[in-house]
Amino acid sequence: MTTTTKNNEPIITVRGLRNTFGEQVIHENLDLDVRRGEILGVVGGSGTGKSVLMRSIIGLQTPDDGEIEVLGESMIGRSEDEAKNIRRRWGILFQNGALFSTLTVAENVEVPIREYFPYIRPPVIDEIASYKIAMSGLPANAGPKYPSELSGGMRKRAGLARALALDPELLFLDEPTAGLDPIGAAAFDELIASLQKRLDLTVFLITHDLDTLITICDRVAVLADRKVIAVDTIPNLLALDHPWIQEYFNGPRGRTAALSHKEGAAA
Numbered sequence: 001m002t003t004t005t006k007n008n009e010p011i012i013t014v015r016g017l018r019n020t021f022g023e024q025v026i027h028e029n030l031d032l033d034v035r036r037g038e039i040l041g042v043v044g045g046s047g048t049g050k051s052v053l054m055r056s057i058i059g060l061q062t063p064d065d066g067e068i069e070v071l072g073e074s075m076i077g078r079s080e081d082e083a084k085n086i087r088r089r090w091g092i093l094f095q096n097g098a099l100f101s102t103l104t105v106a107e108n109v110e111v112p113i114r115e116y117f118p119y120i121r122p123p124v125i126d127e128i129a130s131y132k133i134a135m136s137g138l139p140a141n142a143g144p145k146y147p148s149e150l151s152g153g154m155r156k157r158a159g160l161a162r163a164l165a166l167d168p169e170l171l172f173l174d175e176p177t178a179g180l181d182p183i184g185a186a187a188f189d190e191l192i193a194s195l196q197k198r199l200d201l202t203v204f205l206i207t208h209d210l211d212t213l214i215t216i217c218d219r220v221a222v223l224a225d226r227k228v229i230a231v232d233t234i235p236n237l238l239a240l241d242h243p244w245i246q247e248y249f250n251g252p253r254g255r256t257a258a259l260s261h262k263e264g265a266a267a
């Protein structure tokens, strides 16, 4: 869990969000607050609209209705220039890493720096990229490598290094531990928790990984029935009588994750 100073000030506010694709209604009247300094886990069954919610918040999806504020700025109907100014204040790790395959890791990390700060001299940009690569737990020799030369876990770290390139206040992570083995996933969780503390980040984290939720999330938002049906700590969510919540956290996988966390904490 995070230990930096937290308050209840929302850094992301979503109100009355509606998203549809043709006849398919994904979100209806969805509300959500993400508080400054927290790691908020976002869970829900497959296809409940977690990624569409994230895309709406970061402005990649125009909702049919609703209000979205990020860092005090409305995300709806902004000009490209205004949106660009807000975008530099967050970092995103997409599900597949979304690295440019023809660029090395260092060049990938440098892309946002060159875009936003074209006047910074190349040796300084190289230095910033090396620092971000090290910060993401990659060895220094990963910088000149291409994404295809890295393991899945290393690619995630490279994506994270790029997400951190502009010293963001906010980090969006879409299923960061998907496809990692349990040891790699636990190490990635630890990295996120430690970066959150060191950099005082707010983290919006979509995951199916119960271990991640239990180990590093301060609160968890549950998507079901086209909206966020609850946002709370896991113990408080467990007290709710919703069938999906009970099935998810109290099913065999949920119990195993909770048990191993308890044993880990006691060790």
Ligand SMILES: Nc1ncnc2c1ncn2[C@@H]1O[C@H](COP(=O)(O)OP(=O)(O)OP(=O)(O)O)[C@@H](O)[C@H]1O
Pocket: 021, 026, 044, 045, 046, 047, 048, 049, 050, 051, 052, 053
């Ligand atoms: N661009 C699009 N065009 C049409 N339908 C879309 C589009 N993007 C998403 N959808 C649909 O919206 C629904 C929600 O998708 P989304 O990817 O947000 O789900 P999710 O909760 O993130 O799922 P998962 O856990 O499986 O990743 C799905 O039914 C999906 O098919």
